[in-house]
Amino acid sequence: MSNRTKLSYQTIAQRSGLSISTVSRVFNKSASVSEEKRERVVRALQELGADVQQLDLKPIPRNNLILFNVPSLKNPFYSPIIESARRSARRFGYNMLVSENELSPSSLPDFLSLLKTTRAAGVILTNAIVPECVERIRESVPVVTCCESSSALDVPYVTIDDESASEDAVKYLLSLGRRRIAMINGPEDFKYARERYKGYCQALRSQGLCVDDSLVCSVGVDMDYDMAKAHAGRMLSRAERPDAFFCISDVLASAAIKASVEAGLDVPRDIAVVGFDNIQISQIMNPTITTVSQPVVQLGTIAVELLLKVIGGERGLIGSIHLGCELVIRESTATFR
Secondary structure: OOOHHHOOHHHHHHHHOOOHHHHHHHHOOOOOOOHHHHHHHHHHHHHOOOOHHHOOOOOOOOOOEEEEEEOOOOOOOHHHHHHHHHHHHHHOOOEEEEEEOOOOOOOHHHHHHHHHHHOOOEEEEOOOOOHHHHHHHHOOOOEEEEOOOOOOOOOOEEEEOHHHHHHHHHHHHHHOOOOOEEEEEOOOOOHHHHHHHHHHHHHHHHOOOOOOHHHEEEOOOOOOHHHHHHHHHHHHOOOOOOOEEEEOOHHHHHHHHHHHHHOOOOOOOOOEEEEEEOOOHHHHOOOOOEEEEOOHHHHHHHHHHHHHHHHOOOHHHOOOEEEOOEEEOOOOOOOOO
């Protein structure tokens, strides 16, 4: 339109009674906007004197493709979620493409280019939430988040209560008489790392214990075994070593066990270890790992179901979902060993 530069999204939003983000999605030809809202934008433009005949605001046709974004395929936690999501997508006639990359302002252009090239019908994000990135993606396609979530965004999600699950796991260690509990955490960019640290702190404080920052360390999104083992070894070499490890991944827990054994300690007599996720390594390690079991199949399945509801225009009826976890007791803490 000739006077497009004179009309801001805010002006069009006020006239149409829609949000600025909705107006933006209309101009980006997003398939996530209902036809009724698209028509309201067109009417508002007409009322504002724009030449709508010069505009093409029809949505870009989408493929029956779901893009599943993960921060790292090296973290085995994501594999069963991806597989359950893929099976669910196939049941509804969709294919799924896995995208491994971080989401940040610098990487966003490449991700948006991928969306444009594939003409994906929607996106499932398991990455750390960067609000401005999620909003930009949502301007192009329907979005839901899985595992990660943000109440500040109007984006449906399925996740667990990381804080409560972490608090329960550490309280279990405290019930065994452990008092110097170390934590091997993930990157703070992720909700799960921040919330599990909160739960760890709350559990300690509930018993009148202070949080010793020298007993807390972090690794990257890959859940690097060698790095975790080095961190555990450093803490075990202290004069006042930890008597337990709470690890936010079973991979990290296996590293803590290995470091403990190499330090001449018996697990669990000298040091107890709790992991998180209940992936296969927790059952094949010697000793087997006590861990927080996440409902990985449900996470992947529900993420797809939520996304398809958004694609189908049911957005206003969709609620976000928190799933429960279970602490599975095994040999790394069991006193009968």
